[in-house]
Amino acid sequence: EVQLVESGGGLVQPGGSLRLSCAASGFTFGSYDMSWVRQAPGKGPEWVSAINSGGGSTTYYADSVKGRFTIARDNTKNTVLLQMNSLKPEDTAVYYCAVITSPLGYLPYKFDSWGQGTQVTVSS
Numbered sequence: 001e002v003q004l005v006e007s008g009g010g011l012v013q014p015g016g017s018l019r020l021s022c023a024a025s026g027f028t029f030g031s032y033d034m035s036w037v038r039q040a041p042g043k044g045p046e047w048v049s050a051i052n053s054g055g056g057s058t059t060y061y062a063d064s065v066k067g068r069f070t071i072a073r074d075n076t077k078n079t080v081l082l083q084m085n086s087l088k089p090e091d092t093a094v095y096y097c098a099v100i101t102s103p104l105g106y107l108p109y110k111f112d113s114w115g116q117g118t119q120v121t122v123s124s
Contacts (some may be wrong), residue, residue: 001026002024002025002026002027002099002112002113003008003023003024003025003026003115004022004023004024004096004097004098004113004114004115005023005115005116006020006021006022006095006096006097006115006116006117006118007020007021007118008021008118009023009094009095009118009119009120009121010019010118010119010120010121011071011121011123012121012122013122013123013124014087014088014089014122014123014124015087016087017018017050017083017084017085017086017087018084018087018120019080019081019082019083019084020036020064020081020082020084020095020097020118020120021079021080021082021083021114022034022036022079022082022097022115023077023078023079024078024079024080024097025033027099027113029075029078030033030053030054030075030078031053031054031101032053032099032100033050033052033053033099033100033104034046034050034053034071034073034097034098034100035048035049035050035051035097035099035101035109035111035113036048036050036053036071036080036082036092036095036096036097036098037042037096037097037098037114038048038051038094038095038096038115038120039093039094039096040090040092040093041092041093042077043093045064045096046062046064046093047062047107047108047109048062048065048069048082049061049062049065049069049071049082050071050094050100050104050109051071051072051073052104052111054075055075056071056073056075058104058105059071060097060102060104060105061079061114062091063115065084065091068085068086068087069082069084069085069096070082070083071082071083077079080097082095082097087120087122089122089123091120091122092118092121092122092123093119093120093122094117094118094120095117095118095119095120096100096114096115096116096117097114098111098112098113098114098115099112099113100112111123
């Protein structure tokens with residue numbers, strides 16, 4: 001059974017940083033492209049970032065987070081990370097990690113298997 005468990009969310013002031021982690025199990029993690037997706041209150045899901053399978057040398061970011069967020073993966077720990085810097089109130093959302101099942105680099109992505117999400121709130 002595929003399981004994705006996100007952690008690391010919380011309340012942070014504007015300009016602050018958070019590091020999200022997603023622990024994966026139940027599938028060959030290193031063989032899959034992975035993504036972070038967020039959903040703000042009252043809005044639909046928004047793709048945030050993606051990373052390729054294997055070594056994770058190829059990454060993609062939504063324009064809204066480019067230059068502020070960094071995605072990475074550790075295949076030895078079956079974990080995908082999202083370092084979020086210079087956070088803004090508009091980054092407030094539930095953040096999910098997901099397995100990408102469509103070709104990497106071509107939006108919109110299709111996803112299979114989501115975690116339960118972790119809440120990020122950016123507020124003073």
